Amino acid sequence: MFFGSLSIGVLGLYFFSWLLRNFGRWFGGGGQLAEVRTALGWGLLPWTVVFAVMGFIIQVREVPPQQLFPFFFIGQVYGFVILLSALSSALRLSFMGTFFCFVVTTLVSLFPLTLILQLVTGASGPSGP
Numbered sequence: 777m778f779f780g781s782l783s784i785g786v787l788g789l790y791f792f793s794w795l796l797r798n799f800g801r802w803f804g805g806g807g808q809l810a811e812v813r814t815a816l817g818w819g820l821l822p823w824t825v826v827f828a829v830m831g832f833i834i835q836v837r838e839v840p841p842q843q844l845f846p847f848f849f850i851g852q853v854y855g856f857v858i859l860l861s862a863l864s865s866a867l868r869l870s871f872m873g874t875f876f877c878f879v880v881t882t883l884v885s886l887f888p889l890t891l892i893l894q895l896v897t898g899a900s901g902p903s904g905p
Contacts, residue, residue: 795881803877805867815866819859826851
């Protein structure tokens with residue numbers, strides 16, 4: 777199960793970086809795919825560390841997760857700024873251009889990936905009268 781999740785994560789990283797590079801060209805950027813992939817990986821690292829540390833604190837110290845919200849929020853903002861900064865240098869775009877490129881890429885990739893996930897898992901939508 778671990779290797780299946782890992783391969784899905786790596787494939788998602790490749791797909792999302794490919795979309796970022798292509799949509800970055802719409803905004804006037806020009807970066808190599810390897811640079812964008814590296815920037816995306818390094819940009820996501822702070823979020824991985826924040827979630828790992830918070831999960832460790834919740835498990836070991838038995839702290840209610842609600843008490844860690846300020847740290848979670850600060851970690852989210854910090855991680856997003858690092859992600860945008862890394863992608864900005866890789867895509868050779870301004871900070872706002874990178875933000876808009878990231879938003880477009882997320883919207884474009886969110887719906888097809890959700891559809892594929894539903895098809896693979898056999899999940900159906902809500903049924904009602």
